[in-house]
Amino acid sequence: INSELIEYIASEEKVCNYVDVPLQHTHDFMLQRMKRQETEKGVRSMINELRTKVQGIALRTTFITGFPGETDEHFKHLLEFVREIEFDHVGVFTYFHEEGTTAYDYEDLVPNETANARRDELMSVQQEICRKKNAAKVGKILPVLIEGSDPEEEYLVTGRLISQAPEIDGQVIIEESEVEIGQIMPMLITGSTDYDLVARQAEEVVGEIST
Numbered sequence: 001i002n003s004e005l006i007e008y009i010a011s012e013e014k015v016c017n018y019v020d021v022p023l024q025h026t027h028d029f030m031l032q033r034m035k036r037q038e039t040e041k042g043v044r045s046m047i048n049e050l051r052t053k054v055q056g057i058a059l060r061t062t063f064i065t066g067f068p069g070e071t072d073e074h075f076k077h078l079l080e081f082v083r084e085i086e087f088d089h090v091g092v093f094t095y096f097h098e099e100g101t102t103a104y105d106y107e108d109l110v111p112n113e114t115a116n117a118r119r120d121e122l123m124s125v126q127q128e129i130c131r132k133k134n135a136a137k138v139g140k141i142l143p144v145l146i147e148g149s150d151p152e153e154e155y156l157v158t159g160r161l162i163s164q165a166p167e168i169d170g171q172v173i174i175e176e177s178e179v180e181i182g183q184i185m186p187m188l189i190t191g192s193t194d195y196d197l198v199a200r201q202a203e204e205v206v207g208e209i210s211t
Helices: 003-011 030-033 038-054 070-083 112-135
Strands: 016-019 058-065 089-094 141-149 157-160 172-174 183-192 197-201
Touching: 003 038, 016 038, 030 070, 038 058, 038 172, 058 070, 058 112, 070 112, 089 172, 172 183
Parallel strands: 016 058, 058 089, 172 197
Antiparallel strands: 141 157, 141 183, 157 172, 183 197
């Protein structure tokens, strides 16, 4: 993602302010091992530019734990990076030792138990970040795309914010509202969980809708 693309996202109304950048790791040694072109400095610069130039940008990324050569120090660095940056959404996968890949020849493998424990710890950190971000939305009126009935609770309707991608992110659970499927409607956020929001139709919109 370069400055030209960021400027385009910021200026084009038809482009959703949501960016998914699979970073995989944040420590320079691990990024080099993974054959990634990025550096921690470059990643920080990109995130800062996105958040500075694109109002309300939602950032999602994915990481790999247990990649060959990842030490406790490397993982601690990743944890602190995630705590500091506070991504909107994070996915974490453990390394899979697949024959035919460049990493298959690495000998300094990380035990599966360690990789799994690191994944769980990283997701726990991100869960707390998501909980805090969602709680901050309670009381705000936000535009919600109405999608349809909740597959688990037919009497509830679900929707999404611009910051929630289908299937991989959380959703907005809508109650006590007369809504039209496929429409973007102002919703008052009345509650939150770790990943989902609860809302009802806003009776009156005062001023501009939040983003």
